[in-house]
Amino acid sequence: MLELKNLVWTLPGGEEIIKGITMHAAPGKLTVVTGPNGGGKTSIAKLTAGLYAPTSGSILLDGNDITGLDMTERAKLGIAYAFQMPVHFKGLTVRDLLEISAEDKLDEGRLCGLLGKVGLCAHDYIDRPVDASLSGGEIKRIEIATVLARKNARLLVFDEPEAGIDLWSFTSLIEVFRALREERDRAMLVISHQERILEIADEIVVIANGKVRVAGTRETVLPTLLAEEKQASCPIRTQTAAVSC
């Protein structure tokens, strides 16, 4: 489905952030990207969704080179990206945003289904503006829902979906990811530091310092990662957020 080939991304000042990354995300599989803060995970997601243009290398979707396509074109091809840092809007409501995502009017039942997946009650949220009046966890869940609402999504990219989300909702989010993986024609790329997400991964890619440090199946990569973590040298964390329902 998605292939990144020898991707390099350099800042205008010359600093190389992504230093030749080759990796893939296969349909029906959940690929988890992990690694230390500042390692380049979000940059990879943004390069994939077209927010950044690579300096060299190529991005392929279903074998087609999409490196030259802009973000609108990539979205139309089915790349859906839930931001690490959700955007605030002044005026657009939760309903507006989800209807834009779904390219359709959504009745309360569908809104309820979508927001229910991220642990929100539609009735309380649909008419609220997506602005700073929402809590960090609420806006993060709405951000995730914007990707779940996409009809044509084929590659779903979630950037640290666990951030700010309480334990109770997190458990149901894991179930949503599991269910999505069952849809064989979709690929999932989840950036996470969360052990419980790593545990449901099919493939794990560890990115550090702009390069792939390790990549492989969960069975091969996770034990080493966890062992490293025990020695406090690896940045994956277990969920520590308090339950707040």
Next chain:
Amino acid sequence: MEKITEELLQKISDFKEQFKGAYSIRENGFCTGRQSSPHIHIESKEDAPGLVIHIDSEAQDENVYIPACVTHGDVDDLVYNDFYVAEGANVTIIAGCGVHNDSEESARHNGIHRFFLGKNCHVLYKEKHIGTGTGKGLRTIDPVTDATLEENAILEMDTIQIGGVDRTTRTTRATLAAGARLTIHESLLTEYDQTASTEFEVSMDGDDSSVDLISRSVAKGNSSQQYHSCIKGNCRCTGHSECDAILVDHGTVNAAPELYAGNIDAALIHEAAIGKIAGEQIIKLRTLGLTEEEAEAKIIDGFLRG
């Protein structure tokens, strides 16, 4: 009634063939239909063009429509409407204005509204302004609102100018007695070479009165907007004003908010932000499949509506 008037009425109100409740429709300076209701009496003013509207205490959850339309150039319509709202009444006043102009001459509507709100009454005032037509003649709407709120009266004003108005000078003045509450939501869109000037002057004169003034505007093209608000707290009161403007293309906005606290217990806040649409907002919508232009239109639409 002219067909153009009907079309304008549909754009500025929920008009469908007729209005339910009390109404008076003004077309190019003349009345084309009027109806009072048991608790809302509409009469012509004797000393000037316009209406005197008496809303008695029995009026509860009732509507009164007083739209004004101009359908061609070379019209300069001036109207004075006075509203007397009795103690405890609860009504919605819908007072939109549409100016259509296909000619080279200018077309203008200038509505001067005075509100006298009795104790404990609740008025929701809705006003939508629009300009249409293909002529080079200017479309101008200059509303003036003067409101006096007695004890615990509530006035909520929702005003929106959705486009096509070349020139507008909007003036709103209000004085509030104890416990009275005024909220104003203004949305304003200017484009091309349009200009808009907004002036608010609110004086809180009785303890526990409050004002909440929210202005959202978008200046596109080469349009320009002037904004001046003055909130005076002369007693124990709370005042909040928020002025948010988005600039697109070469639009300009000059916002000058003013607060005056004449009492130690007056709590007044002003917030203001002017700038272009945040790039990240456009990016987010593009990742949902919208083009840059579509994203911009959605953001502006939501901003003006919100």
